[in-house]
Amino acid sequence: MKVGIIGFGKTGRAVASVLLESKKINLQWVVRQSRLLEHRSVPEFLGLASDEPGLIYTKDEFTASELLERYPVDAIVDFSSETGLDYYGAEAAKRGIIIVSAVSQYSDEKIGLIHQLAQHTCVLQSPNITLGINFLLIAAKILKNIAPYADIEVIEEHFKAKSEISGTANIIARELNLPEESIKSVRAGGIIGVHEILFGFPYQTVRLKHESITREAFGNGILFALENLRGKPKGIYSMEDLLLPYFKLKEPESEIITAKKQPWWQFWLK
Numbered sequence: 484m485k486v487g488i489i490g491f492g493k494t495g496r497a498v499a500s501v502l503l504e505s506k507k508i509n510l511q512w513v514v515r516q517s518r519l520l521e522h523r524s525v526p527e528f529l530g531l532a533s534d535e536p537g538l539i540y541t542k543d544e545f546t547a548s549e550l551l552e553r554y555p556v557d558a559i560v561d562f563s564s565e566t567g568l569d570y571y572g573a574e575a576a577k578r579g580i581i582i583v584s585a586v587s588q589y590s591d592e593k594i595g596l597i598h599q600l601a602q603h604t605c606v607l608q609s610p611n612i613t614l615g616i617n618f619l620l621i622a623a624k625i626l627k628n629i630a631p632y633a634d635i636e637v638i639e640e641h642f643k644a645k646s647e648i649s650g651t652a653n654i655i656a657r658e659l660n661l662p663e664e665s666i667k668s669v670r671a672g673g674i675i676g677v678h679e680i681l682f683g684f685p686y687q688t689v690r691l692k693h694e695s696i697t698r699e700a701f702g703n704g705i706l707f708a709l710e711n712l713r714g715k716p717k718g719i720y721s722m723e724d725l726l727l728p729y730f731k732l733k734e735p736e737s738e739i740i741t742a743k744k745q746p747w748w749q750f751w752l753k
Contacts, residue, residue: 484508485509485558486510486559487560488559489559489561494698496529497698498699500699501699501703503526508706514541514570514571515541516541516563517541522540524536536554559571559582559583560705565586565590568600576604584606585609588610607722610650612704613695613700614726616693617726619693620658621723621726623680630682633682635680635683637652637655638679639676640670641675675695676694677692679693
């Protein structure tokens with residue numbers, strides 16, 4: 484699968500390194516705002532041995548139409564900002580190119596644009612595309628439905644300079660219908676990101692915890708998304724949509740449970 488990346492900050496670079504190491508993905512290009520590194524090779528810049536082109540272009544060098552005409556791709560991965568959609572969105576949708584956006588926040592206007600694009604192509608939008616955090620969120624929803632009476636607190640830890648509440652923590656609170664006051668923040672040193680959901684029961688405690696060790700974790704999520712979006716019909720998807728089918732455990736062979744029934748995870752997520 485040929486892939487292009489929009490955005491080449493710290494996370495974009497980490498994701499590029501993971502994509503370059505994958506045998507299923509061919510990194511064609513990166514588009515960024517700054518002219519720094521213009522026409523450099525991503526593999527060469529990152530010090531990785533690769534025969535993939537992965538050339539760096541600036542947004543002003545080509546229109547999206549020119550870029551996609553000269554260097555066609557099957558998917559675009561966006562780690563830029565909410566305005567990135569304005570550059571490539573319409574042209575990608577027109578060509579049926581898969582769009583994977585990991586931009587952390589979008590305005591209501593841009594969310595509306597995403598839904599418009601999804602009428603023409605396959606779009607995944609996820610503020611945190613790591614496999615672990617999305618697994619944690621699904622598991623937390625299941626546990627909350629099993630025990631709605633449990634006390635729930637969200638603890639997020641990040642580096643000292645991060646002032647605002649984590650966007651991922653806000654999403655967790657929103658998805659679990661918790662008030663913002665349930666989020667507890669810790670700021671220390673160079674912590675990349677830790678999110679914990681604490682369930683307080685009368686006689687026990689359950690803690691679901693995810694820790695980002697390096698930003699390459701986002702690359703693993705991108706690979707999973709690209710692999711599972713391939714061949715999907717046009718529409719808008721979330722990481723939960725892609726992960727839920729994997730929650731269906733293999734049932735033991737028994738005459739008692741041979742009748743067809745709804746997957747258990749659908750029951751618990753209702």
